[in-house]
Amino acid sequence: xxxxxxxxxxxxxxxxxxxxxxxxxxxxxxxxxxxxxxxxxxxxxxxxxxxxxxxxxxxxxxxxxxxxxxxxxxxxxxxxxxxxxxxxxxxxxxxxxxxxxxxxxxxxxxxxxxxxxxxxxxxxxxxxxxxxxxxxxxxxxxxxxxxxxxxxxxxxxxxxxxxxxxxxxxxxxxxxxxxxxxxxxxxxxxxxxxxxxxxxxxxxxxxxxxxxxxxxxxxxxxxxxxxxxxxxxxxxxxxxxxxxxxxxxxxxxxxxxxxxxxxxxxxxxxxxxxxxxxxxxxxxxxxxxxxxxxxxxxxxxx
Amino acid sequence: xxxxxxxxxxxxxxxxxxxxxxxxxxxxxxxxxxxxxxxxxxxxxxxxxxxxxxxxxxxxxxxxxxxxxxxxxxxxxxxxxxxxxxxxxxxxxxxxxxxxxxxxxxxxxxxxxxxxxxxxxxxxxxxxxxxxxxxxxxxxxxxxxxxxxxxxxxxxxxxxxxxxxxxxxxxxxxxxxxxxxxxxxxxxxxxxxxxxxxxxxxxxxxxxxxxxxxxxxxxxxxxxxxxxxxxxxxxxxxxxxxxxxxxxxxxxxxxxxxxxxxxxxxxxxxxxxxxxxxxxxxxxxxxxxxxxxxxxxxxxxx
Numbered sequence: 001x002x003x004x005x006x007x008x009x010x011x012x013x014x015x016x017x018x019x020x021x022x023x024x025x026x027x028x029x030x031x032x033x034x035x036x037x038x039x040x041x042x043x044x045x046x047x048x049x050x051x052x053x054x055x056x057x058x059x060x061x062x063x064x065x066x067x068x069x070x071x072x073x074x075x076x077x078x079x080x081x082x083x084x085x086x087x088x089x090x091x092x093x094x095x096x097x098x099x100x101x102x103x104x105x106x107x108x109x110x111x112x113x114x115x116x117x118x119x120x121x122x123x124x125x126x127x128x129x130x131x132x133x134x135x136x137x138x139x140x141x142x143x144x145x146x147x148x149x150x151x152x153x154x155x156x157x158x159x160x161x162x163x164x165x166x167x168x169x170x171x172x173x174x175x176x177x178x179x180x181x182x183x184x185x186x187x188x189x190x191x192x193x194x195x196x197x198x199x200x201x202x203x204x205x206x207x208x209x210x211x212x213x214x215x216x217x218x219x220x221x222x223x224x225x226x227x228x229x230x231x232x233x234x235x236x237x238x239x240x241x242x243x244x245x246x247x248x249x250x251x252x253x254x255x256x257x258x259x260x261x262x263x264x265x266x267x268x269x270x271x272x273x274x275x276x277x278x279x280x281x282x283x284x285x286x287x288x289x290x291x292x293x294x295x296x297x298x299x300x301x302x
Numbered sequence: 303x304x305x306x307x308x309x310x311x312x313x314x315x316x317x318x319x320x321x322x323x324x325x326x327x328x329x330x331x332x333x334x335x336x337x338x339x340x341x342x343x344x345x346x347x348x349x350x351x352x353x354x355x356x357x358x359x360x361x362x363x364x365x366x367x368x369x370x371x372x373x374x375x376x377x378x379x380x381x382x383x384x385x386x387x388x389x390x391x392x393x394x395x396x397x398x399x400x401x402x403x404x405x406x407x408x409x410x411x412x413x414x415x416x417x418x419x420x421x422x423x424x425x426x427x428x429x430x431x432x433x434x435x436x437x438x439x440x441x442x443x444x445x446x447x448x449x450x451x452x453x454x455x456x457x458x459x460x461x462x463x464x465x466x467x468x469x470x471x472x473x474x475x476x477x478x479x480x481x482x483x484x485x486x487x488x489x490x491x492x493x494x495x496x497x498x499x500x501x502x503x504x505x506x507x508x509x510x511x512x513x514x515x516x517x518x519x520x521x522x523x524x525x526x527x528x529x530x531x532x533x534x535x536x537x538x539x540x541x542x543x544x545x546x547x548x549x550x551x552x553x554x555x556x557x558x559x560x561x562x563x564x565x566x567x568x569x570x571x572x573x574x575x576x577x578x579x580x581x582x583x584x585x586x587x588x589x590x591x592x593x594x595x596x597x598x599x600x601x602x603x604x
Contacts, residue, residue, distance in 0.1 A: 063384040
C-alpha cells in the first residue's frame with residue numbers, strides 16, 4: 001500500500017512523490033464544516049472514503065490494464081496482480097473499519113456500503129461498455145454516476161452526518177457531491193482524450209487508445225458527422241487504434257465542438273451542485289472554500 | 303455471481319451444479335444452536351460468512367491462476383478478470399451489509415472485519431511463500447491460520463454472538479472454529495497433493511504443480527531425505543515441474559510418511575477443537591452434529 005500511495009518504493013526506500021489529490025477527504029472535511037462540525041469530527045469518514053477510493057483504483061488499474069498511476073508504475077505492474085488485488089481488498093475492509101468505531105456508525109456504514117456497491121456496478125458497466133459503438137449519452141452518464149459520483153456524494157454525506165446534522169440537512173450535501181462528481185468525471189473524460197500526459201500522469205489520449213466509453217465519446221459516436229463515423233469504425237474493429245489514428249480523432253472531435261460541449265456539461269453540473277449546497281443553510285466561509293474546490297475541479301489539468 | 307455459484311451458465315441458462323460445501327454457513331448455524339439460539343437467528347451471519355468466503359475464492363482463483371473451481375471454469379476464466387475482481391468486491395461488501403442491519407451488529411461487524419483482514423494477510427503470505435524452499439512448518443501453520451482458520455473461527459464466533467450469548471461463552475466457539483480450520487486446511491493440503499481430481503474438481507497434484515507452500519511441503523522441504531532434496535531442487539529451479547516429476551514426488555512423500563503425518567496433525571487439531579467446544583456448556587444434540595461435521599472434514603475427499 002505504501003508503494004501505491006507513493007510513500008516508499010518497492011524496496012522500502014522513502015519517496016516524496018505525488019500521493020494523489022485527496023479530493024475526497026477534502027470534501028468530507030468541508031462538508032462536515034459546512035454544517036457546523038469540526039475537521040476533527042470528520043476524520044474517520046475522510047479516512048474511510050480515501051481508503052475505499054484507493055482500493056477501487058488498485059483494482060481498476062488491473063481491470064483497465066493501466067500501467068501508470070500518478071506518474072508512477074501502478075501497483076499491479078510494480079508488484080504483481082496478487083499484491084494489488086489483496087491490497088485493494090484490505091483497503092476496502094479498512095474503509096468500513098474506519099467508520100465502525102466512530103460516532104454515528106449506524107448511519108455512516110450503510111451510506112458507505114451502498115456507495116461502494118454503486119461504484120462497483122458503475123465499474124462493471126464501464127467494462128461492459130468498452131468498445132461499445134452503440135452506447136448513448138444517457139448510458140455514459142449512468143455509468144459515471146456510479147463509478148465516480150457515488151463516492152463523491154458519499155464523501156459529502158458522511159462529512160455531513162459526522163457534523164451531527166439530521167438527514168434533512170445531510171441530503172442537499174449528498175446531492176452537491178453527486179453533481180460535483182458528474183462535473184468531475186466530465187473534466188476527467190476531457191483529460192482522458194486531450195490531457196497533457198506530463199500533468200495527468202497517464203499516457204496521452206488513453207481513453208481513445210483503450211476505446212473506453214466516456215462522455216465525449218458517447219456524444220459523438222451516434223452522430224453522422226465525420227468523427228462519429230470514424231469512431232464507430234474504430235470501436236467496432238478488432239485491432240487497437242494507432243497513435244496517429246488517436247491523434248486525428250482527438251483533433252476532429254475538438255473541431256466538431258465535442259470538447260467544448262463536455263466542458264459546458266461540467267460547468268452546468270457544477271453550477272447545480274453549488275445551488276444544492278446553498279439550499280442547506282451552510283456556513284458561508286466553508287461554502288466559499290467548496291466553491292473554490294469546485295472551480296479547481298473544472299479547471300484542473302491532472 | 304450466479305455463474306460462480308453454479309446457478310446458471312454464462313448465457314443465463316439454469317444449471318443444477320455443485321454450489322460448494324456451504325461448510326461455513328453450517329458452522330454459523332450450528333454454533334448459534336450450540337448456545338441455545340435458533341437457526342433463524344443465525345441467518346445474517348451465515349450469509350455474511352458465505353459471501354466473504356466466496357469473494358475470497360473469486361480473487362484467489364485469479365491470484366493462483368486456477369482455471370477450475372468446483373469442477374467448472376473459475377469465474378475469471380469463464381468471464382474475464384474484470385468480472386471476477388468486481389464480483390469479489392461486491393460480495394465482500396455484501397458480507398458486511400448482511401450484518402449491519404441484523405441484531406448485535408456492534409459486536410458482529412468488528413469480528414467479520416478483523417477475520418477478513420487476517421484472511422487477506424494469510425493469502426498474501428501464501429503468495430509470498432510460493433516457490434519458497436526455506437519455509438518452515440511454523441510458517442505454513444501461520445499462513446493457514448490466516449487464510450483458512452480465521453474465517454472458520456469467525457463463522458463460529460458470529461453464530462455464537464447471534465445466539466445472544468456473552469463474550470465468555472462466545473470465545474470457546476471461536477477457538478473451536480480456529481482449530482477446526484487448521485484441521486480443515488491440513489486435510490485440504492493432503493487433497494492438494496494426493497486428492498482425486500474427479501472428487502476435488504481441481505487438477506491432480508495441483509499444489510505440487512504450482513509449487514505452493516502447504517503443510518506436507520513444509521514438513522518435508524527442510525529434511526535431508528530424498529523427497530526433501532528433490533523438493534528443494536524443484537522449488538528453486540525456474541521451470542515448472544512436469545507431470546511425471548509431480549507423480550514421483552507425491553509417491554515418495556507418501557512413502558516417507560508425510561501424508562500420514564499431516565493426517566495425524568489434522569486429527570489432533572480436530573480433537574482439540576472438540577475439547578474447546580465442550581468447554582462452553584453447549585447443547586448436547588448440536589455438539590453431536592458438530593462432531594459429525596468435524597469427522598466429515600477429516601474424511602472428506604473434496
